[in-house]
Amino acid sequence: MKVVLFCGGMGTRMREYSQTIPKSLVHVGQRPIIWHLMRNFAHFGYTDFILCLGYKGEMIREYFLKYNPMLSGDCRLEKGVARLHADGTDVCDWNIDFVDTGLHTNIGGRLVAVRHLLKDEPVFLANYSDQLSDLDIHQYVAKAQEIGKVASFVSVRPPGSFHSVNAEANGTVNYVGPWADNKLWINGGYMLLRQAIFDYMEPGDELVEAPFQRLIQQQQLYSYRYEGFWKAMDTYKDKLSFDEDYDRGRRPWEYWNKT
Structure with missing residues (x-):
């Protein structure tokens, strides 16, 4: 099953980095966030990737085409031969198609x-490439396959310090509190799509707008609710939060390091 990764956006809310590199190459620890995401998929056996490139896509190509695990992983030089301290799946076991999909394409x-590149894939995975989770992808895929809808996505409780507000039509407030306490769910970016998704799309469509509305009308859209760890890198503040988690060893998405 192939994994489509959307990594061509301009990352306008990450200007501190995106003026020089694409958001998917912003580091979490010693490696880009897209590496962590792909490594997570690879842990569950999904190693065939399609990278939908756009803004500064050449930098993403260069990162993987010149990838050297010794530059970011713990290693040892033994009589002139470099060896990693840890074994396991890495980029050398992945298949990656790099596709220029346009600078301003949605x-x-x-x-x-x-x-x-998906014509032989009855079902495939897709992801926005800017979030990490400890989601058990096998369980999600199995459940989505069992439900059998044209499209499925993981919905999560939005983290953050913002407060949600409920008010009557006259402005009288009846609730103010954390987002998570208001039973609010958002699209977590992990999607399972069938070939039929293309039958619900028209030229110029944004994926989760008109096509998803058409799917809803036909009862062909499924949401897999997940309350575990999920965090997106949308702003510079999110980047700092990821850095703090990483430095303190809070890396629940690293299934490959779990016993």
């Missing part, structure tokens, strides 16, 4: 641009 357009 997510739907990027998916259509790689459709030719």
Whole structure:
């Protein structure tokens, strides 16, 4: 099963980094966030990736084409030969298609641009490439396959310090509190799509807008609710939060390091 990764956006809310590198190359610890995401998929056996490139896509190509695990992983030089301290799946075991899908193309357009690489895939995974989770991908895929809808996505409780507000039509407030306490769920970016998704798309469509509305009308959209760890890198503040978690050893998405 192939994994489509949308990594062509301009990351306008990450200007501290995105003026020089694409958001998917912003580091969490010693490696880019997209590496952590792909490593997580690979842990569950999904090692065939399609990268939908756009803004500064050449930098993403260069990172993987010149990838050297010795530069970011713990290693030892033994009589002139470099050896990693830890064994395990790494980029050398992955298959990656790099596809230029346009600078200003939306997510739907990027998916259509790689459709030719999915023609033999009755079902495939897709992801926004800017979030990490300790989601058990095997369990999610199994459940979504069992439900059998055209499209499925993981919904999560939004983290953060913002407060949600409920108010009557006249403005009288009846609730103010954390987002998570208001039974609010958002799209967590992990999607399982069938080939039929393309039948619900029209030129120019953004994936989760018009196509998902058409799926809803046909009862062909499924949401897998997940209350475990999930965090997106949307702003510079999110980057700092990831750095703090990483430095303190709070890395629940690293299934490959769990016993």
